[in-house]
Amino acid sequence: MRQTRIGRNIWLGIENLLLHKLRSFLTMLGVVFGVGSVVAMLSVGEGASKEALEQIRKLGSNNIIISSMKSAEEEATSTTHSHMSIYGLTYEDYRRLAQSFEDVQQTAPVKLMRRDSRLYDRVIELRVVGTTPEWFELVPREVLAGRVLLKSDQEKYAPVAVLTEFGARKILATESTIGQTVRMGNGQFEVIGIVRSESGQAGNIQIPDQDVDAYIPIEVARRYFGDIFTKRTSSGEEREKIELHQMIVQVDEPKKVEAVAAGIERMLEQFHKKKDYVVSVPLALLKQAEAMKRRFNIVLGSIAGISLLVGGIGIMNIMLASVTERTREIGIRRAIGAKRRQIVYQFLIETVVLSTMGGIIGLGVGALIPFLITYFSGMVTMMTVKGILVPLLISMTIGILFGLYPAVHAAQVDPIVALRHE
Amino acid sequence: MAKQAPASDNQEIVKLVNARKIYQMGTEQVKALAGVNVSFKKGSFWAIMGPSGSGKSTMMNILGCLDRLTSGSYYLAGHDVSQLDDNSLSEYRLRYLGFIFQSFNLIPQLTVQRNIELPLYYLGWDARQSAARAKELAEQVGLADRVGHRPTELSGGQMQRVAIARALANDPQVIFADEPTGNLDSATGEQILELLIKLNRLGKTIIIVTHEPDIAKRAHGRLHMLDGLIDRIEGSYNEAD
Numbered sequence: 001m002r003q004t005r006i007g008r009n010i011w012l013g014i015e016n017l018l019l020h021k022l023r024s025f026l027t028m029l030g031v032v033f034g035v036g037s038v039v040a041m042l043s044v045g046e047g048a049s050k051e052a053l054e055q056i057r058k059l060g061s062n063n064i065i066i067s068s069m070k071s072a073e074e075e076a077t078s079t080t081h082s083h084m085s086i087y088g089l090t091y092e093d094y095r096r097l098a099q100s101f102e103d104v105q106q107t108a109p110v111k112l113m114r115r116d117s118r119l120y121d122r123v124i125e126l127r128v129v130g131t132t133p134e135w136f137e138l139v140p141r142e143v144l145a146g147r148v149l150l151k152s153d154q155e156k157y158a159p160v161a162v163l164t165e166f167g168a169r170k171i172l173a174t175e176s177t178i179g180q181t182v183r184m185g186n187g188q189f190e191v192i193g194i195v196r197s198e199s200g201q202a203g204n205i206q207i208p209d210q211d212v213d214a215y216i217p218i219e220v221a222r223r224y225f226g227d228i229f230t231k232r233t234s235s236g237e238e239r240e241k242i243e244l245h246q247m248i249v250q251v252d253e254p255k256k257v258e259a260v261a262a263g264i265e266r267m268l269e270q271f272h273k274k275k276d277y278v279v280s281v282p283l284a285l286l287k288q289a290e291a292m293k294r295r296f297n298i299v300l301g302s303i304a305g306i307s308l309l310v311g312g313i314g315i316m317n318i319m320l321a322s323v324t325e326r327t328r329e330i331g332i333r334r335a336i337g338a339k340r341r342q343i344v345y346q347f348l349i350e351t352v353v354l355s356t357m358g359g360i361i362g363l364g365v366g367a368l369i370p371f372l373i374t375y376f377s378g379m380v381t382m383m384t385v386k387g388i389l390v391p392l393l394i395s396m397t398i399g400i401l402f403g404l405y406p407a408v409h410a411a412q413v414d415p416i417v418a419l420r421h422e
Numbered sequence: 423m424a425k426q427a428p429a430s431d432n433q434e435i436v437k438l439v440n441a442r443k444i445y446q447m448g449t450e451q452v453k454a455l456a457g458v459n460v461s462f463k464k465g466s467f468w469a470i471m472g473p474s475g476s477g478k479s480t481m482m483n484i485l486g487c488l489d490r491l492t493s494g495s496y497y498l499a500g501h502d503v504s505q506l507d508d509n510s511l512s513e514y515r516l517r518y519l520g521f522i523f524q525s526f527n528l529i530p531q532l533t534v535q536r537n538i539e540l541p542l543y544y545l546g547w548d549a550r551q552s553a554a555r556a557k558e559l560a561e562q563v564g565l566a567d568r569v570g571h572r573p574t575e576l577s578g579g580q581m582q583r584v585a586i587a588r589a590l591a592n593d594p595q596v597i598f599a600d601e602p603t604g605n606l607d608s609a610t611g612e613q614i615l616e617l618l619i620k621l622n623r624l625g626k627t628i629i630i631v632t633h634e635p636d637i638a639k640r641a642h643g644r645l646h647m648l649d650g651l652i653d654r655i656e657g658s659y660n661e662a663d
Contacts, residue, residue, distance in 0.1 A: 332527045337516025
């Protein structure tokens with residue numbers, strides 16, 4: 001009984017709104033765009049935080065990345081003289097680091113160089129990564145074929161390489177993959193495995209792996225390629241000695257990451273005369289990025305809130321006009337025996353129907369915006385149940401909030417006066 | 423003091439006892455009703471007459487439970503309704519009364535059927551029952567083929583018939599008609615009057631406000647008002663019976 005009553009009231013509300021289609025539509029417009037912007041904002045925000053989590057996963061939330069960097073002074077001298085600059089992390093740093101921190105679970109040293117690699121007539125420049133088996137624990141990627149580096153490869157100075165899927169496809173083409181011998185620089189390496197890669201940026205941190213990586217044991221890299229690298233520049237040759245390009249450190253708990261990073265920083269400070277290294281903590285940077293995103297969301301949210309407020313005021317305005325216009329109808333209903341409460345219900349339901357319809361249309365508009373954003377900018381957007389229900393509830397609430405005053409106003413109409421109203 | 427309409431106790435459907443209605447207009451007090459005693463029997467047909475400002479509209483509003491007395495008592499079907507609040511008065515209007523107005527007062531955006539259904543809607547009838555009742559009433563007033571039309575598509579006489587059907591929907595004890603023929607030509611007005619007389623014969627108490635003597639003389643009795651008091655009463659229900 002009660003429910004059919006509400007159903008009829010809603011239907012009557014819809015009928016009344018359909019009488020003035022254009023007016024109802026224009027009235028709704030504010031809510032349409034308000035809700036649309038809320039939906040779009042939520043889905044962009046949702047997509048962004050999903051992406052952020054994905055990036056944390058790729059970087060490893062417990063990791064600290066230490067990279068070699070030419071210090072500012074070194075940069076200044078190297079351009080004037082033709083000499084060899086020596087900088088960066090050393091094997092000694094690696095040994096000390098691996099031994100002196102209790103909370104450090106494992107450490108992977110990384111030596112990087114780009115070398116043309118060939119198999120028959122196919123050539124591709126690969127990034128040769130000299131590292132230890134720990135790499136594959138710290139940068140966990142799916143093994144597609146064969147195996148990753150092992151301690152025994154290290155001990156035997158085995159000239160073996162693990163390629164990434166992308167590089168392997170380029171160079172191995174149709175040949176059976178595992179067991180092929182690929183030439184990299186001056187060395188011959190046997191391909192023992194292929195892993196998937198996750199290239200890309202996470203905030204301003206480079207993800208450790210790239211599409212064109214070839215992982216070889218670090219001792220082998222040192223023996224084949226040495227520590228001295230020659231760069232050809234416009235002004236001639238530039239030589240630099242770098243023992244290690246990177247160290248990736250894994251801490252046992254996320255909450256200790258920042259403290260350990262500070263400790264590493266202090267330790268390196270003692271042994272390096274110049275600041276020729278950078279310690280970056282992906283977790284901290286991602287936290288920063290998250291905080292910024294939150295601020296961004298608050299700004300967007302307030303804008304959406306304001307447009308919803310404006311939409312609500314628009315609805316209230318029209319409903320007040322409608323009450324005046326329908327004073328006589330109110331008088332008739334009251335004379336027939338409608339109670340004040342019933343008049344309030346009637347107008348309130350009309351407003352809620354109006355704002356909810358606006359909300360539903362806004363949902364459609366709002367769903368289209370993230371779709372376009374994804375299509376044109378490639379940003380990840382995501383519609384969630386929350387992202388649909390929250391804007392709908394907001395639009396209903398707006399109907400109640402901004403409908404209440406006109407409805408109460410309508411119920412205050414004196415039937416005697418109203419019946420005489422022209 | 424005011425004269426009293428002859429009536430026997432148990433048959434009084436409407437009864438005013440020393441009814442006063444005073445409006446405050448600025449500093450001045452206007453006595454719209456200055457102590458009226460009157461009662462109408464169930465099944466009677468009364469015309470209330472009088473010049474403008476005589477208090478006949480106030481009388482109608484009070485009797486129609488649209489307004490409340492400043493002092494005195496009003497008994498509707500034996501219940502004292504003079505102390506009731508807005509909510510309860512609405513309830514009395516809904517269950518006991520029907521209204522017919524000079525300007526018809528149909529709701530323009532609703533169809534004829536929906537207009538007739540209106541009291542049933544507030545009485546909480548379900549949709550199917552009220553649709554059936556509305557059609558039956560439309561037939562009774564000779565508009566069975568117009569139920570789907572909107573009031574704007576009807577003539578004045580037809581609109582007043584719809585209003586009568588709507589006034590009948592809740593099966594009221596008393597029907598108030600405020601100048602029901604005022605906006606109609608004389609032939610159509612006559613038809614509407616005939617319809618009201620027919621309803622009266624079927625047992626409805628009818629109270630009509632009019633300034634047309636031709637119409638008033640068809641009622642059982644006429645109540646002439648002047649300056650918030652009953653000036654004189656002509657005829658009575660018993661006489662006409």
